[in-house]
Structure formats: C-alpha cells, structure tokens
Amino acid sequence: MYSGAMSEVTRLLNAIQDGDPKAADELVPLVYGELRALAAARLAREMPGQTLQATALVHEAYLRLVGGGPQEWNSRGHFFSAAAEAMRRILIENARRKRSQKRGGNLERVDWSEVRLAVETDDDRLLALDEGLERLEREEPQAAALVKLRFFVGLTGQEAAQALGLSERSATRLWAYARAWLLRELQTPL
Amino acid sequence: MKAADWELFGNLLDLPSPAAQVEYLDRVGADDPALRGRLEALLREHERAGNFLENSASAPAGERAAAPANAGEGPGSVIGRYKLLELIGEGGFGAVYMAEQREPVRRKVALKIIKLGMDTRQVTGRFEAERQALALMDHPNIARVLDGGTTDRGRPYFVMELVRGLAADPLL
Numbered sequence: 001m002y003s004g005a006m007s008e009v010t011r012l013l014n015a016i017q018d019g020d021p022k023a024a025d026e027l028v029p030l031v032y033g034e035l036r037a038l039a040a041a042r043l044a045r046e047m048p049g050q051t052l053q054a055t056a057l058v059h060e061a062y063l064r065l066v067g068g069g070p071q072e073w074n075s076r077g078h079f080f081s082a083a084a085e086a087m088r089r090i091l092i093e094n095a096r097r098k099r100s101q102k103r104g105g106n107l108e109r110v111d112w113s114e115v116r117l118a119v120e121t122d123d124d125r126l127l128a129l130d131e132g133l134e135r136l137e138r139e140e141p142q143a144a145a146l147v148k149l150r151f152f153v154g155l156t157g158q159e160a161a162q163a164l165g166l167s168e169r170s171a172t173r174l175w176a177y178a179r180a181w182l183l184r185e186l187q188t189p190l
Numbered sequence: 191m192k193a194a195d196w197e198l199f200g201n202l203l204d205l206p207s208p209a210a211q212v213e214y215l216d217r218v219g220a221d222d223p224a225l226r227g228r229l230e231a232l233l234r235e236h237e238r239a240g241n242f243l244e245n246s247a248s249a250p251a252g253e254r255a256a257a258p259a260n261a262g263e264g265p266g267s268v269i270g271r272y273k274l275l276e277l278i279g280e281g282g283f284g285a286v287y288m289a290e291q292r293e294p295v296r297r298k299v300a301l302k303i304i305k306l307g308m309d310t311r312q313v314t315g316r317f318e319a320e321r322q323a324l325a326l327m328d329h330p331n332i333a334r335v336l337d338g339g340t341t342d343r344g345r346p347y348f349v350m351e352l353v354r355g356l357a358a359d360p361l362l
Contacts, residue, residue, distance in 0.1 A: 059279060140196055151243050158265060159277065173200030179242055180199070183235040 005030060009065040013075045024082060031079070032086035034061045055154035058083040077163035080155065084148035088130065091152060095126045125186075132185035136178060143178040146171060198225070199232050263287075263303055269341050272301050272349060288352060299336060303347040 009030055015023035035057055042057075062079055137144035142164060149160035161171035198218065205211045211233070219226030265287070267274045272289040278300070279286040289301040338348035 140194065143196060147243065156264060156277075173203070174196050176203055176236060177196035177199045177232065179239050180232040180235040183239055183242055184231055 005034065006065055006067070009079075013066070013078055016078045017075060024078065027078070027082040028085045028089075031061060031065070031082045032089060034065055035083070035086055035090065038064070054087050054152065058087065058153050077165060080149060080153065080159075080163040081145055084145070084153045084155075087152040088133075088148050091126060092130050095124075128186055129182065132182045135185060136181055140174070140177070140181075142166070143174045143181065146174050147178050147182070150175070195225070195228060195232075199229055202229055202233060203236065263341060263345075269301065269303070269347060270337070270339055272299065274301065289349070291349075298352050300350045300352045301347055302350065303341060303345055 009027065012023045012027040012030070016027070038057055038060055058080065061083060062076070066075070066079055133144055133147060136147070145164055146160055146166075149155045149163055150157065155163065157171060157175060158168060161168050164171070166174070202211055202214055205214055215226050215230060218229060263269060263274060265274050265276055269289070271293055272291050274287040274289050275298070276288045277285060278288050286300055286302045289299050291297050291299050336349045336351065338346070340346050
C-alpha cells in the first residue's frame with residue numbers, strides 16, 4: 001500500500017464530513033484505482049478459475065485505504081458510497097468494453113471477466129439499468145445511491161441504510177420505490 | 191413541504207388492503223391526477239418486481255443459486271448461544287460477525303461463518319482444518335478459538351475472541 005493514498009483518502013473523508021461537495025468526486029477515482037489494483041494483484045496470485053467478489057474487494061480496499069481501526073460510521077458510509085460509484089463505473093466499462101472488443105485490440109490488463117461481477121446480468125441490460133439509474137439519480141439521489149450500494153457492492157439493506165445514514169424504514173421505502181421506478185423505466189425485468 | 195414521491199409510495203405500500211390503496215389513490219388523485227398516475231404505475235411495477243435487483247451484481251453465481259434473498263444469517267440472527275450483531279469482515283469464503291454471547295458469560299465475540307454457497311466439501315474441508323489449526327494455537331497475537339459448531343443451515347462456524355484488527359485477519 002502506498003501511504004500517500006491512505007492519507008489522501010483520510011483527508012477527503014474528512015472534507016466530505018465537513019461538507020465539501022467536491023471531495024466526494026475526488027474520492028471516487030482514488031477508490032477506483034485501488035479496486036482495480038487489488039483485483040489485478042489478487043487475480044495474479046490466485047489460482048486460475050478463482051473469482052473475486054465485489055463486496056470482498058471493497059472491504060479490502062477499505063482496510064487498506066482507511067485502516068482497520070474504529071471509524072466513525074459516517075466516514076465509513078462516505079467511503080462505501082464512493083466505492084459503489086467506482087464499482088458501477090468498473091462494471092459499466094466492462095460491459096462497454098466487451099461490446100466493443102469485436103472491433104479492436106484488448107489493452108486491458110485486468111481481465112474483469114474473471115472477477116465475478118454482474119456475471120448473470122447481461123451487458124445490454126446492465127447498460128440499460130445504468131441509464132435508468134442516472135435518471136433516478138437526478139430525481140431521487142438517495143434512491144440511486146441505495147441501488148448502487150446494494151446492487152453493485154452487494155451490501156445488505158441494513159448495511160446500505162447505515163452507509164447512507166438512513167433509518168431502516170426509510171431505506172426499505174426508498175428501495176421499494178427505486179425498484180418500481182427503475183422497472184417502469186426499463187419495462188423489462190433484469 | 192410537499193412529500194416526495196417515494197414517501198407517498200411508501201405510505202401506499204403500508205396500507206393493509208387493495209381497497210385501502212384504491213381509496214388512498216382516489217384521495218391523491220382528487221388533488222393531483224398526475225401524481226396518482228405515477229403512483230399507480232409504480233404500484234403495478236412493484237407487484238411484478240419479483241426479485242428484481244435483489245440479487246446483487248457482485249454476488250457469485252453459486253451464492254445466488256444457493257441463497258434466495260434473506261436466506262442467510264445476518265445481524266440479528268441467533269446461532270447457538272450467540273446473537274449476531276454486525277458484519278465486521280468478509281472474505282473469500284467466510285464472513286466474520288461481531289456477536290454477543292449470553293451464557294455462561296455475557297461478552298462480545300467474533301463469529302466466523304462459512305459463506306452461503308461456498309459450502310462445497312473442499313471449502314468445508316479447508317475451513318475445518320483452519321478451525322482445528324486455530325484451536326491448537328494459543329498465542330497472544332492470535333485470536334483464540336472459543337467455540338465452534340454448525341448453524342441450523344449446516345454451515346460450520348467458529349467463535350473467537352474479539353480482538354482489535356480482526357477484520358484484517360489474514361485467514362479471512
């Protein structure tokens with residue numbers, strides 16, 4: 001681990017805590033880089049056929065970038081939200097790349113197909129879902145954040161509620177709303 | 191302030207009967223027909239939503255096949271003498287929870303359970319070996335194994351001292 005990234009992550013988490021809206025945007029690429037590096041390192045080390053899980057990757061990135069000590073739960077929540085956004089980007093890029101691979105070379109170092117991400121969700125549907133999610137984000141940002149945490153990182157409803165600082169009742173209602181809203185947008189179930 | 195759609199939709203879902211939902215929609219529609227239309231459309235989608243999005247994109251396929259939503263242990267579950275409080279770490283084939291032991295002493299412990307869908311004979315074998323290896327060790331820097339067993343669903347678990355930094359447990 002490079003300690004520069006760790007202190008930068010801590011600085012950004014503190015800035016988000018203090019209400020700096022740009023800090024969250026800066027945090028995402030850092031977490032994104034760490035997730036990719038971790039996945040690449042793991043895949044190089046693990047036996048062929050071994051698969052990684054997004055949830056495990058995110059937890060490991062958290063330990064590496066934030067540390068294992070006690071953290072305020074809201075800084076943990078900010079981290080997980082950034083990780084959810086990073087994981088969404090990774091998945092979407094993966095789906096786009098697979099689509100365009102027919103056209104050209106593959107410069108990708110990490111073979112994300114070995115990472116068990118969205119394996120059961122077909123790429124076109126994943127991309128359609130993502131477009132719906134972008135629209136939901138404009139209308140009801142917390143509902144979109146909840147979907148990202150649960151669907152892309154695999155947090156449980158309770159963990160996601162905690163990450164967003166929501167009561168479980170609100171999270172349950174937002175989740176029902178998000179699912180119905182996205183289904184209406186997509187018209188076909190994933 | 192006007193309530194958000196998701197809150198009104200939540201109210202609608204909380205109603206006990208379809209008749210009460212229609213009555214609610216009628217009342218909403220009298221003031222705001224467009225809102226009524228939105229809520230009705232959402233209700234239709236909700237009813238056919240099935241397990242849409244419930245299976246995380248990040249869960250391994252085997253886990254999904256083996257575990258319908260909410261089938262596994264989680265915070266609040268009781269396993270033997272232990273009540274799971276919070277997930278503190280997760281790894282390739284195990285999840286570690288902070289758990290509360292009620293008897294014979296009341297204390298917090300770490301409880302590690304083999305992951306849903308990972309309980310093939312091979313993984314279970316590795317887990318069993320780890321359980322025995324840890325039980326043999328009694329060292330200040332190694333979490334001591336206090337107890338072990340299988341859950342109601344037949345998954346092996348073991349209970350360790352709750353030590354700081356356990357989430358970084360390399361054996362996870």
